[in-house]
Amino acid sequence: MFxxxxxxxxxFYSEIAMAGAAVTxxxxxxxxxxxxxxxSLIYLWRNWLTSVDHKRIGIMYVVVALVMLLRGFVDALxxxxxxxMAMNSGGYLPPEHFDQxxxxxxxxxxxxxxxxFLTGLINFVMPLQIGARDVAFPRLNLISLYLTAAGAxxxxxxxxxxxxSTAGWTGYPPFSETEFSPGVGVDYWIWALIVSxxxxxxxxxxxxxxxxxxxxxxxxxxxxPLFAWTALCASILIVFAFPALTVAGAMLALDRSxxxxxxxxxxxxxxxxxxxxxxxxxxxxxxxxxxxxxGVFSEIVATFSSKRLFAYNSLVFATVVIALLAFTTxxxxxxxxxxxxxxxxxxxxxxxxxxxxxxxKVFDWLMTMYRGRIRYQTPMLWTVAFLVTFTIGGMSGVxxxxxxxxxxxxxxxxxxxxxxxxxxxxxxxxxxxxYVYWFPKAFGFRLDERWGRRAFWFWVTGFYLxxxxxxALGLMGMVRRLQHYDNPDWQPYxxxxxIGAVSVLCGLICMAIQLWVSIxxxxxxxxxxxxxxxxxxxxxxxxxxxxxxxxxxxxxxxGSDAFWRxxxxxxxxxxxxxxxxxxxxxxxxDGIVYGALAFVFGFCMVWxxxxxxxxxxxxxxxxxxxxxxxxxxxxVIPADEVARHEHDWKTxxxxxxxxxxxxxxxxxxxxxxxPAQ
Amino acid sequence: xxxxxxxxxxESEERAYGFWLFLMSDAILFSLxxxxxxxxxxxxxxxxxxxxxxxYWRTAANTALLLSSSLTMGLASIAIxxxxxxxxxxxxxxxxxxxxxxxxxxIQEFAGLIxxxxxxxRSGFLSAYFTLVGTHGAHVIVGLIWMAVLCLHLALRPIGxxxxxxxxxxxxxxxLVGIVWIGIYSLVYLPGLYQ
Amino acid sequence: MSDVKRHKREVRNYLVGFGLAxxxxxxxxxxTAAGGLSRTWFDLAILLAAVVQVLxxxxxxxxxxLRHTPRENLLALGFTGVLMVLMIGGTLWIMGNLTARMxxx
Numbered sequence: 001m002f003x004x005x006x007x008x009x010x011x012f013y014s015e016i017a018m019a020g021a022a023v024t025x026x027x028x029x030x031x032x033x034x035x036x037x038x039x040s041l042i043y044l045w046r047n048w049l050t051s052v053d054h055k056r057i058g059i060m061y062v063v064v065a066l067v068m069l070l071r072g073f074v075d076a077l078x079x080x081x082x083x084x085m086a087m088n089s090g091g092y093l094p095p096e097h098f099d100q101x102x103x104x105x106x107x108x109x110x111x112x113x114x115x116x117f118l119t120g121l122i123n124f125v126m127p128l129q130i131g132a133r134d135v136a137f138p139r140l141n142l143i144s145l146y147l148t149a150a151g152a153x154x155x156x157x158x159x160x161x162x163x164x165s166t167a168g169w170t171g172y173p174p175f176s177e178t179e180f181s182p183g184v185g186v187d188y189w190i191w192a193l194i195v196s197x198x199x200x201x202x203x204x205x206x207x208x209x210x211x212x213x214x215x216x217x218x219x220x221x222x223x224x225p226l227f228a229w230t231a232l233c234a235s236i237l238i239v240f241a242f243p244a245l246t247v248a249g250a251m252l253a254l255d256r257s258x259x260x261x262x263x264x265x266x267x268x269x270x271x272x273x274x275x276x277x278x279x280x281x282x283x284x285x286x287x288x289x290x291x292x293x294x295g296v297f298s299e300i301v302a303t304f305s306s307k308r309l310f311a312y313n314s315l316v317f318a319t320v321v322i323a324l325l326a327f328t329t330x331x332x333x334x335x336x337x338x339x340x341x342x343x344x345x346x347x348x349x350x351x352x353x354x355x356x357x358x359x360x361k362v363f364d365w366l367m368t369m370y371r372g373r374i375r376y377q378t379p380m381l382w383t384v385a386f387l388v389t390f391t392i393g394g395m396s397g398v399x400x401x402x403x404x405x406x407x408x409x410x411x412x413x414x415x416x417x418x419x420x421x422x423x424x425x426x427x428x429x430x431x432x433x434x435y436v437y438w439f440p441k442a443f444g445f446r447l448d449e450r451w452g453r454r455a456f457w458f459w460v461t462g463f464y465l466x467x468x469x470x471x472a473l474g475l476m477g478m479v480r481r482l483q484h485y486d487n488p489d490w491q492p493y494x495x496x497x498x499i500g501a502v503s504v505l506c507g508l509i510c511m512a513i514q515l516w517v518s519i520x521x522x523x524x525x526x527x528x529x530x531x532x533x534x535x536x537x538x539x540x541x542x543x544x545x546x547x548x549x550x551x552x553x554x555x556x557x558x559g560s561d562a563f564w565r566x567x568x569x570x571x572x573x574x575x576x577x578x579x580x581x582x583x584x585x586x587x588x589x590d591g592i593v594y595g596a597l598a599f600v601f602g603f604c605m606v607w608x609x610x611x612x613x614x615x616x617x618x619x620x621x622x623x624x625x626x627x628x629x630x631x632x633x634x635x636v637i638p639a640d641e642v643a644r645h646e647h648d649w650k651t652x653x654x655x656x657x658x659x660x661x662x663x664x665x666x667x668x669x670x671x672x673x674x675p676a677q
Numbered sequence: 678x679x680x681x682x683x684x685x686x687x688e689s690e691e692r693a694y695g696f697w698l699f700l701m702s703d704a705i706l707f708s709l710x711x712x713x714x715x716x717x718x719x720x721x722x723x724x725x726x727x728x729x730x731x732x733y734w735r736t737a738a739n740t741a742l743l744l745s746s747s748l749t750m751g752l753a754s755i756a757i758x759x760x761x762x763x764x765x766x767x768x769x770x771x772x773x774x775x776x777x778x779x780x781x782x783x784i785q786e787f788a789g790l791i792x793x794x795x796x797x798x799r800s801g802f803l804s805a806y807f808t809l810v811g812t813h814g815a816h817v818i819v820g821l822i823w824m825a826v827l828c829l830h831l832a833l834r835p836i837g838x839x840x841x842x843x844x845x846x847x848x849x850x851x852x853l854v855g856i857v858w859i860g861i862y863s864l865v866y867l868p869g870l871y872q
Numbered sequence: 873m874s875d876v877k878r879h880k881r882e883v884r885n886y887l888v889g890f891g892l893a894x895x896x897x898x899x900x901x902x903x904t905a906a907g908g909l910s911r912t913w914f915d916l917a918i919l920l921a922a923v924v925q926v927l928x929x930x931x932x933x934x935x936x937x938l939r940h941t942p943r944e945n946l947l948a949l950g951f952t953g954v955l956m957v958l959m960i961g962g963t964l965w966i967m968g969n970l971t972a973r974m975x976x977x
Contacts, residue, residue, distance in 0.1 A: 208698055213694060240701070240702065243703070251804075254797075255804075260798060260804035261720075261799075262717075268717065268800045268801030270716065272970055277713070280962075330962070338973055338974060343969045701948050704952050705952065712959060712964065715963070716967040716968070733901075744894065747893075855933070863900060863921070864922070871914055
């Protein structure tokens, strides 16, 4: 009846596991209690949980990401504490628990923190940037959100019911096969990945279709803002790389539950093939994380240098080239698996080649800053920290691209340091920068600058303290994922790394305080113009927060930096005469229905409750069929409401605009004014 | 063209394009299954290998059924495009019969293999074979259900842009299923049957 | 163009595609039944027939046409083709190399 599920699944076997479960359950109950106590359930349901507005969906994605960031960071803190303590002792975490923690840390940070964060940013910004009213498939967008949330929910539930995988975030067989991991942990990992992977694939399709089909009139490809370009390329990577994750996960699931022999030790299985397929997804995945952040940095560096982006064309070209080359380097994740010199060399070379377009980008950003009037506000601080830190990480990557070097460094903490040095500045700093940069657009007030700076310095200091020692430790021969060790030379470095983690914790606390202070002082920080940073792209050509319909009439684009052009010509805040009624898709419960069904389905597959899993699939299909008969409902917004909103915003914007008409802001003029030496 | 018509046309173009992207994603999924089959074809673990388990005439019959169904599906889509209802019903019905016959043959084949101890849990080779061909079969089932839903739509409402948009995507889907089968008989069955 | 004419052209399109597909199916099945070719030539012949038939399906059933199909559809298709070559080719190369080195066969 209930498959493998019984009362042993509850975490009464260890105090730490019980504490984790208590925090998870308590946190969930606390949120529910607050919602009920403030009586905001109906408000939330109507305005957020069932909204198909891309901006709200984007914000909800970011909320999911921030919650999962906390969870993933607690894991990190626990690991650093364990390794700082566990010299010649067992530390405080038993091996089995330590293994669960590093597995869930990686899985969460990549799939349930970084992915929702970038999806949220793209969702919020991209349709505004290309002058569209919404994404191409708004209802599908909501469904994708809930599928991602269902996957995240599965990972969280594994804390309370059963255990999580101990096989690392990559779940390599044969260890992840039933023979060595008989519990439910690996199954949680597989089904969380597959359920959220479906949602991510649908999101990718949605974004590509939006950018291809819904650009405003005149928004030609070479006028597309760079963030939209990176969103497009990341989405292409999603659509073409995620099938590999689905295949790898499904095959492992078949091995585990149905006795297949894809990756088993016996029966002709081939464990190495898992690594082969997984990294066909895994390597493009790195670029799925990093490209949107590159887009964020491109927007920020242009805005805060008060200049047009340097060599826009080469940035676009580099982005596209990265998207293609991302599919040619996957073997460098398993150089040591024993392939011959010719295979390893070929993939070593492609790995080095992909560093070239990335290098082009770094130079373009630097050249954008050159002779700009740079304003060092928090988004720009994150960007500068990224430029420096990411370059260091890139260098260590080029080192690792040499197979011979990789043989000595593979599976050491050098590798751990390298990829954190790529994805923390390359992705996370970008998401934080985007969070600060677009926060006023989303909520109508800026985030407090002082607390933002504090968070920034704690984070950057913490990052260097936490990961630079790991480079050294890797060179000293420390293997990654060690639960304890007996080499006294290592401990000082590990203590420094733990201090770094504490510094990052301070950074996170500062960010929480920043949010609280900013909400408290929202009057002082209010943005009435819709353009708080004197920016250049179209998302700022709307009130903050933008109305549901985004633009009263779709703007006509005549060049890159469309909004800047409008400001230059003094047309940005001219009253729009021909405003009509606007029809938008109505709210939908489908997201919650599919999300809940997918969650129960995943849970049942984990615990082998197959009858209920089948029932869920049947319900999903029935719902799909029934809803194909429903005519899409639309919400019509009357013309005078649109006109009133337009008028109010433009009046306030004319009064408060920060655009000073200084021609220095245009780089063509800057070049003309270069003083003679 | 009125504004409403233009919007409907735009929307169905967007759906067709989105679905095209989905099919491309699906094609990648199948190529990975093909790649897996290719490297596991020798991993028989002393069990049956590919020369022992396939039937020539069954493969030929399956191929004939699926190829004909591609044609009849196409004729159905033309009929729906031209809003000829009875012809639409006829061609979809024929397509469904062909697809059903295909499924019956395939299920028979799978059941026979499992009965003679050559199930997917026997060896890596059989795991790869069952997964590749079974995933294709699952697509056939989805197509069948989709055709049934389309029939229901046809029965309940007049042929309009909505039904035409559904048909367009179903046709694309069905042709992909046909194309994957070309890969399956060419790379799985015939090389196994060739002595 | 009148409706009747268009109807005729579309049906003819499908019938031509079907005819070609039948031919391209019979060839590999006949080669298999006849035997006599070396393994390499057999593989090549089958592969060639399959690739041509896929192209026939794309052209006559999915109406892909280098001039009339929107560029974004062609790009997606082309990219898929490139990735298939990369992923299948890469897998065969990598795993084949590993097998050769690990098991000496």
